[in-house]
């Protein structure tokens with residue numbers, strides 16, 4: 001009945017590919033088969049000392065760094081991330097997370113990962129959006145890999161001071177010390193995979209990792225759906 005109703009609705013509101021806006025056919029979800037096939041995968045997880053690892057070298061001792069696909073302005077990953085962050089569509093996060101999980105499955109990149117940790121969102125932002133997009137990605141990865149997700153241990157502190165009143169420099173500085181480890185015991189000795197939507201400057205991931213390293217014996221790897229090409 002639900003399917004019949006969906007078929008009826010799609011006569012008037014057909015599901016469109018988020019990348020090329022072509023009408024999706026049965027069996028396609030969010031992306032058409034063509035756009036899915038053309039996703040610019042990085043395969044960084046198969047390349048030790050890949051460009052992303054080089055980018056972070058010397059900044060923070062990440063174990064490994066990888067991204068699912070290249071983020072190009074106007075490209076497919078930008079469309080997908082835009083849909084995920086600004087179109088109230090958490091489902092596409094889960095969907096793309098599943099693709100990430102399938103891509104990573106069986107690789108040494110995931111071999112000793114104990115926990116998936118999404119980059120925490122500012123509580124106010126999360127309330128506005130209704131979800132944390134990085135958590136939605138984690139759910140997809142976890143569904144494929146069975147690696148548990150932890151959202152309790154690393155949190156983002158609420159900033160009471162209005163960000164808009166700060167100068168650009170002060171706002172940049174604000175990324176420092178905005179994350180907090182609520183219970184370091186649950187991270188102790190663990191290899192954490194920190195997950196974000198897109199890696200740009202990396203300063204948020206850097207700030208998260210600094211906090212995670214306060215728990216004894218932790219290792220941190222980072223992963224995102226998109227990274228600059």
Ligand SMILES: [Zn+2]
Nearest residue numbers: 017020032035
């Ligand atoms: Zn398409």
